[in-house]
Amino acid sequence: MEALITNPILIGLYILILSIFVGFEVITKVPPTLHTPLMSGANAISGITILAALTCVRTDDPTTAKILGFAAVVFAMINVVGGFLVTDRMLHMFKRK
Amino acid sequence: MKGILVQLIYMASAIFFIYGLKLLSHVRTARKGNTLASSAMLVAIVVTLLEIPGFDPLWIFAGILIGGGIGAFAAKKVAMTDMPQMVAIFNGFGGGASALVALSFFWKYGVGAESGTLADNIGVAGTVSAILSIVIGSVTLSGSGIAFAKLQGLMTGNPILFKGQNQLNLLIALGMVAVGGWVGFVATGSTAVMVGALVLTLITLIIGITTVIPIGGADMPVVIALLNSYSGLAACAAGFVVENNLLIIAGSLVGASGLILTNIMCKAMNRSLGNVLFGGFGGETAGAANNRDYNNIKQYGAEDGAMVMDTAESVIIVPGYGLAVAQAQHACKELGDLLEKRGATVKYAIHPVAGRMPGHMNVLLAEADVPYEQLLEMDDINPEFKRTDVVLILGANDVVNPAALDDPASPIYGMPILNVHEARSVMVVKRSLSPGFAGIKNELFDFDNTLMIFGDAKKILQELVSEVRNN
Numbered sequence: 001m002e003a004l005i006t007n008p009i010l011i012g013l014y015i016l017i018l019s020i021f022v023g024f025e026v027i028t029k030v031p032p033t034l035h036t037p038l039m040s041g042a043n044a045i046s047g048i049t050i051l052a053a054l055t056c057v058r059t060d061d062p063t064t065a066k067i068l069g070f071a072a073v074v075f076a077m078i079n080v081v082g083g084f085l086v087t088d089r090m091l092h093m094f095k096r097k
Numbered sequence: 098m099k100g101i102l103v104q105l106i107y108m109a110s111a112i113f114f115i116y117g118l119k120l121l122s123h124v125r126t127a128r129k130g131n132t133l134a135s136s137a138m139l140v141a142i143v144v145t146l147l148e149i150p151g152f153d154p155l156w157i158f159a160g161i162l163i164g165g166g167i168g169a170f171a172a173k174k175v176a177m178t179d180m181p182q183m184v185a186i187f188n189g190f191g192g193g194a195s196a197l198v199a200l201s202f203f204w205k206y207g208v209g210a211e212s213g214t215l216a217d218n219i220g221v222a223g224t225v226s227a228i229l230s231i232v233i234g235s236v237t238l239s240g241s242g243i244a245f246a247k248l249q250g251l252m253t254g255n256p257i258l259f260k261g262q263n264q265l266n267l268l269i270a271l272g273m274v275a276v277g278g279w280v281g282f283v284a285t286g287s288t289a290v291m292v293g294a295l296v297l298t299l300i301t302l303i304i305g306i307t308t309v310i311p312i313g314g315a316d317m318p319v320v321i322a323l324l325n326s327y328s329g330l331a332a333c334a335a336g337f338v339v340e341n342n343l344l345i346i347a348g349s350l351v352g353a354s355g356l357i358l359t360n361i362m363c364k365a366m367n368r369s370l371g372n373v374l375f376g377g378f379g380g381e382t383a384g385a386a387n388n389r390d391y392n393n394i395k396q397y398g399a400e401d402g403a404m405v406m407d408t409a410e411s412v413i414i415v416p417g418y419g420l421a422v423a424q425a426q427h428a429c430k431e432l433g434d435l436l437e438k439r440g441a442t443v444k445y446a447i448h449p450v451a452g453r454m455p456g457h458m459n460v461l462l463a464e465a466d467v468p469y470e471q472l473l474e475m476d477d478i479n480p481e482f483k484r485t486d487v488v489l490i491l492g493a494n495d496v497v498n499p500a501a502l503d504d505p506a507s508p509i510y511g512m513p514i515l516n517v518h519e520a521r522s523v524m525v526v527k528r529s530l531s532p533g534f535a536g537i538k539n540e541l542f543d544f545d546n547t548l549m550i551f552g553d554a555k556k557i558l559q560e561l562v563s564e565v566r567n568n
Binding site: 008009011012015016019020022023024026027028029030031032033034035036037038039040041042043044045046047048049050051052053054055056057058059060061062064065066068069070071072073074075076077078079080081082083084085086087088089090091092093094095096 | 114115117118119121122123124127128130131132134135138141142145146149150151152153156157159160161163164165167168169171172173175177180183184187188190191193194195197198200201202204205208209222321322325328329331332333335336337338339340341342343344345346347348349350351352353354355357358361447449454455456457459460463464466468469470472474
């Protein structure tokens with residue numbers, strides 16, 4: 001039993017399922033007016049894969065693995081920086097009367 | 098930094114992501130929410146950098162600077178009208194990054210391994226996650242590329258269909274499963290794993306292409322929303338590969354968000370996701386409707402249009418994709434302001450699938466400084482058309498086609514529409530009588546209370562502004 005509960009994959013699955021529920025709850029409340037910023041903002045959040053990409057570029061990694069990791073860092077950073085900035089640019093334009 | 102502290106900081110980041118998304122539910126707080134989420138990302142990145150043992154600063158900082166630079170440049174330069182393709186391509190990069198992470202793992206633990214299969218070296222769960230990460234990530238990358246090309250006009254927006262297409266896709270998908278299973282659980286030795294991983298990546302890239310080309314330009318809102326969801330799920334899979342819970346949380350939040358938007362878009366078109374993906378629907382000129390189908394077209398010029406506008410006390414403007422194509426949002430706002438100054442009430446009616454991505458019209462009109470309170474959703478504005486003097490339709494078509502309400506034979510029957518035909522007069526600004534994405538005739542154009550002004554939306558709006566001003 002103890003071994004089961006500390007199994008990272010199992011914990012990961014718990015987290016996955018609970019987060020999906022949280023996501024549904026939070027995101028259904030976003031009004032249609034903000035659907036484009038929601039999409040680009042969520043998009044930037046999916047760039048979280050940058051954390052995994054960073055761990056793929058270590059000095060002692062084989063060169064090909066490192067090159068792939070480097071490409072992953074570039075791709076993820078485009079996603080993160082571009083996504084958050086463009087969302088901010090859009091939200092800046094939404095004005096009241 | 099010690100592991101437990103890193104985990105606690107990751108947890109704080111997860112909370113900020115969720116809270117940031119929560120703040121997106123009000124226009125007032127949305128910008129703060131985005132700032133919060135981006136700060137959480139920054140903190141997570143910094144903490145990860147401090148945590149990695151023996152990371153290679155040259156490669157990492159080069160990657161961060163190059164990627165960040167490209168992203169910042171693109172975000173600064175993109176026109177609001179081009180936002181759908183921008184989001185599409187960003188989705189692709191996110192998915193691509195997750196696939197590359199998994200490939201890097203393949204190289205380190207599969208190709209570089211002394212002996213055994215990948216599953217022997219990193220475990221069954223890790224292997225399955227790595228394969229899923231490659232599959233979802235590559236499909237997202239190439240599918241987003243095609244969506245980008247369609248939206249940017251680099252390739253035809255029409256569905257590309259051929260005989261046996263779905264069967265071919267099924268065959269490729271089966272090949273993918275076979276290669277995926279083989280490379281993770283059977284292949285040993287560097288050459289076999291290397292070739293297998295590359296073939297798997299190639300097949301999944303092809304699937305992304307072949308599944309998006311049959312989808313028409315007008316159905317892109319659904320595709321972008323779905324790819325958005327995929328990019329999140331790919332990050333989730335990568336999270337299982339590197340055993341990082343923050344990736345799993347953030348990825349599934351995005352996955353859920355994309356699924357909700359996909360569902361909203363499908364409902365707004367009264368179609369199932371399966372029909373959108375495999376129906377070969379949504380071409381710009383797919384149908385057979387043409388000028389001869391109409392027998393009661395009343396063509397007006399801007400001058401006559403301005404006279405109708407002049408007496409109106411209430412005006413509702415219905416923007417569509419044509420507004421974006423013509424970049425007419427500023428001219429639109431100018432006309433709206435002018436009419437308001439002359440005492441009319443002006444509102445904007447936004448159909449959920451107007452434009453090429455969810456919320457596309459709202460962003461365009463926000464750019465032109467139209468206050469967001471003036472933009473009304475379909476269900477809120479529909480009861481008002483009855484009491485409205487003039488409805489001005491700018492480049493919208495199927496979302497105002499009354500056939501959706503009363504013609505069971507129509508392919509769009511049952512789709513919720515804006516009931517513009519209930520207004521006293523309807524003014525349609527359109528380039529020609531060509532049909533919309535459903536490829537069918539729009540009965541509205543034949544109605545007695547409808548008048549047509551043919552031309553580019555921006556040009557017509559500018560003419561209307563000067564005519565109304567002179568009256």
